[in-house]
Amino acid sequence: MAVSAEMESNSWRDDLASFVEDTGIIFPGDSTTPDLSPKPAPEEEKEAEILKDQIKGFAAAWGELAVELGWGFRDVLQQTILTDDSYIVKKTKPPLAELSHKFSFLNDFLPEDRDPLHVWLVILFVSMLALAVLSVSSKHESAVSSVKKVCLHPPGAERILLPDNRYLAYHEFGVTVDEARHSLIVPHGFLSSRFVTGTLGIKVSLLKEFGVRLIGYDLPGFGESDPHPDRNLNSSALDLSHLAESIGVKGKFWVLGYSTGSLHAWAALKYIPNKVAGAAMLAPLVNPYDSSMTKEELSKTWENWTRRRKMLFYLARRFPKFLGHFYQRTFLSGKHGQLEKWLSLSLAKKDKDLVQTSAFEKIWHRNVEESVRQGNLKPFIEEAMLQVSDWGFSLVDLQVQRKCPRKGIFSWLQFMYGPPECQLAGYLGPVHIWQGMDDMVVPPSMTDFVARILPSAVVHRLEEEGHFSYFSLCDECHRNILATIFGKPQDNRDASFSQWSSGKALKSDTFLNSRVLEITLHSADNRCIEYMKNVTPHLPLSLLR
Template sequence: MEWVKMKECAREFMVGVAEMTVELGKGCRDIVKQSLVNEDSYIVKTFGRDSYIGKRVRGPCAKLFAKLSFFNEYLPEDKDPLHAWSVILFVFVLAFLALYVNFERDPYAPPVKQVFMHPPCASRVVLPDGRFMAYKEQGVSSQQARFSIIAPHSFLSSRLAGIPGVKDSLLEEFGIRLLTYDLPGFGESDPHPKRNLESSATDMASLADALGVNKFWVVGYSSGSMHAWAALRYIPDRLAGAAMFAPMVNPYDPMMTKEERRRTWNKWTRRRKFLYFLARRFPRFLAFFYQRSFLSGKHGQIDRWLSLSLGRRDKALMEDPIYEEFWQRDVEESIRQRNVKPFVEEAALQVTNWGFSLSDLKLQKRKQSSDFFSWIKSMFTETQEYTGFLGPIHIWQGMDDKVVPPSMTDFVHRVLPGAAVHKLPYEGHFTYIYFCHECHRQIFTTLFGTPQGPLSISIEVDQATLKTNIEQEVVNDGDYASN
């Protein structure tokens, strides 16, 4: 009996609350009408029927409502269309939000993998300015190396990338010493207070000096190519050659024609274009997007994080468990320091003034000075002086690449006609260089020719010293026998 009374009291209480809520809503509606919708209010003057905006919008809205008026035939006769459609719209919004929440919290969806911070394990060298640079070494030793390669990594990557999936046996077959390193602020490398592309080339040369490398090949992939371009510009005497894979250039380069720029930008998503705009004009705002994507502490997909549009083969590669494991480990190392500043700097470097032009790398005769002494010197000097990069430049470009479109390579080849371009039909941005043993063999064969293996370590002995030592041993043996 008491339970029934309590139930009736609760019902009456809820009815009272509902009636009070309705009256409160009506009161709020009246207040809004009296304060905001009267003839003297700002809203009515600006957006009312007699306002400029109201007159401009009235005609198109009337035509639209006339076309949609046939929906009113499906409403009950005693219902006001305006009231009925407002209720229907409200219910539709609630249903959409409910579906969205259920989709976001799908109990059957796989759990999001958290980023794991591995203990430090990199080898490091001290640069001339006191900073530490982390690096990784693969292939043969420095004494056995026929060829040395230094590969700066791309955006959201680390020294662990290098040439993804390259086998040590293949490096040994060609006698290659492969060196990769973390850019400043990435992985286990210390940040640079005033980083630019010239300092990037200087860091590369300092790493080579610290590891006993004289001449080396530089390998640039995707956005990491801008560091390779910088090496060609600022330390050309240290380079034996350059190998570029889908090389990224500044999309705002003033030397690009309208057609080249159009073909490049049309391949990108709107969000990626917006991020490039922010990187060029308001780079600090990029921190907001980065902290909610790859710096959020959770793993995700690279195409969503960086707003990339991918081809069919690239999408298939990303579904490979081997690639997924490699990619996640590389990202974990890249964001080890949890500092957004290096990523913002890297993005801004890509789209701002590089400090040089690709045309500076073009091999051309040095212009003679107009003074008298230079003219006299040219009369007695037979050799011609050249500017630009004297070594070979090889570029591999996937024709189905939508991250770095082929139009960028066409632009590079127009500016640097001496570069050898290898166009790859049906290949995307990742498929040729990632985990493709035969592709790696083709690349090394193109660069270095027939594999000859590592250098043999030979010990040179002075023949005179050897003869003296033998004679001394004979004398000692004779003395020992006589005793």
């Protein structure tokens, strides 16, 4: 009874509501609620439907066109290339028919209502796609598993305070300051640090044998050295000079420039020549845009570089700000990578074999970790710009030339009291260059250019050697280099070309009047003989031994 009464009340309500379109009245117990949300206008609905129909029609038309185009290509192929008279069909049809006959038994496994040719094409396409996906995923997994993250080491470098209140970090190697017979300072190159001596792999025992104090330091913004607000090669040479004074280097010192670090060694020869006893250049880089290079030298310099490296050089010269994008994706990504990839290098076979060894990889990773310690883009961009921009000087300026007073009234008056004195300009000390003839990082054409404009430089061309093979982790090579610039270790000679060229020894009356003259010269001082011949022509040649 109760159920029938409730049904009657609901029907009464429906009858009453039929007289009114929307009363807005909600009866208690009614489960339905009116939809009060605004409804779109009919015109808007029509416009949306028309736009959808247009998009669908456009897509369908393009699909039909693509299908018709495909059928058209098929017809063209069948009527031209795939005819029985065509050369391709005559050559390929017999072997394909034989192959099809051999594998025809596989068609028994296919559905009977399908064309075998179409089925096998689909199977081939899916198989190739699956293999591609598997190869990419396997490469990704192997790459992820082999990637080594950059380790941040605690700070602990020795540092000096420069006159402009910047700190410069350095690392000593070899003998102590009191035991040193020779001091050798090494400015590092791009993506390196004060541990550049470790990259070379020179043994401490060898340095002690020659009495060499080897000093590496961090360039501004690298490692633990403070950045320089306006860095250039002049400021780089001054930093090197302040470092030598602060750590107690006695007398003159030698500079060693390796690869991209050589531009700071060139700057030392230009801006502080009186403090540098000599220079040892290992595969030295010069500005690849130097206007003094001939077309042939430029062509040979650029021809073996990778496209990526050429592009990075161009960006460093024209749009240096864009370099940050590449650096953040490579060595500033927080992960280690291959040397040739990080620096966009192409390597010779000997170099490839060397950089894949665990010993080289260990010292390379340590150098990179120290180089990117501060995680700052600016020092790397500045270093890249210095390589390709105007250095503020040319290597021609280092050429030894005789400078005489200009002609004029003052020089004429001076001539009345005596002939005018001419002075030698340029860098007077010895410069030795070692260059691998298979080097693809710093090509031999750069050394040929240096040898042309600096004829006094001694060039040691290394056959079948690359950019790293002779200079890194090679004890015999290191011994040859040290013996060339410092002489044999048992001789312990103090005489060098810089001392002879200063003329101090030649000004001594006792020296000139002595009947017995004993001069011991090593291979690095061969030019001393020529110098003494010009200054003291009255001495017998037999004494110059």
